[in-house]
Amino acid sequence: MSVLQCGRFKLQLDRPHVMGIVNVTPDSFSDGGRYDSVARAVAHAERLVADGADILDIGGESTRPGATPVSVDEETRRVVPVLAALQSLNVPLSVDTRRPAVMRAALETGIDLINDVAALEEDGALALVARSKAAVCLMHKQGDPQSMQREPTYEDVCAEVCTYLAARRDAALASGIAHERILLDPGFGFGKTLAHNTALFQGLAGLQVRLGCALLIGVSRKTMLGQLTGRPVGERLPASLAAALLAAQAGVRVIRVHDVRETVDALRIWAALK
């Protein structure tokens, strides 16, 4: 795949794109509470764009392990004003939600991508997105945030994640979502042990070939990086950059990060010297 038809935008996927995270939540695992007002979220988003973000991903519900679900009304209240305020930035806007009602409200503001950690499994989600022009990211998870890290178990994590993502890709295609609007994501940390995450990461290139769709990944500041380095969540920038470069090397075309400026610089070096 060389193009992502992303709402108002057509992204040429001939290079890795940086998706900047804007968590409008009080409890996100690494930046909860920092951007939990419209003004602070908008200011942060504007800075991420100035730092080189290709896409902005606005989320109103933490999906970290153990997170408490947020009501649809509260999640909508958090993200819609921010999305509306960001329309003028002229950069692809994504909403990170699994709720069709939140998707609908976000689409009405004119967003360009639905980032759904539940891969449009909720009733009505597929048809809703199919009627839009937005791109979609379909992510794999095993279980739900409240319990997914209790005992994640697979026979063959790469094969099972690939099979699931292929099925969700086919469901999206069957609902009328064109191939050029689909991103797939193995869901690092969503019902996976370190061994599962490692196997999935090492299998990224093969996953992309087997699925025939561009991949999006999110490992920024995540627990797997802490397990490998012993660093607390606030000290995982070097590990996050290393993982972003390895993902780029594997052909991943959208990398979801908190630290946009540093990731953009690292990818510039990678592009120039690889």
Ligand SMILES: Nc1nc2ncc(COP(=O)(O)OP(=O)(O)O)nc2c(=O)[nH]1
């Ligand atoms: N497609 C996709 N979306 C995601 N959304 C949230 C998180 C969790 O990270 P973050 O948003 O930083 O934390 P929280 O869920 O606590 O807000 N990870 C992913 C991911 O890996 N892939």
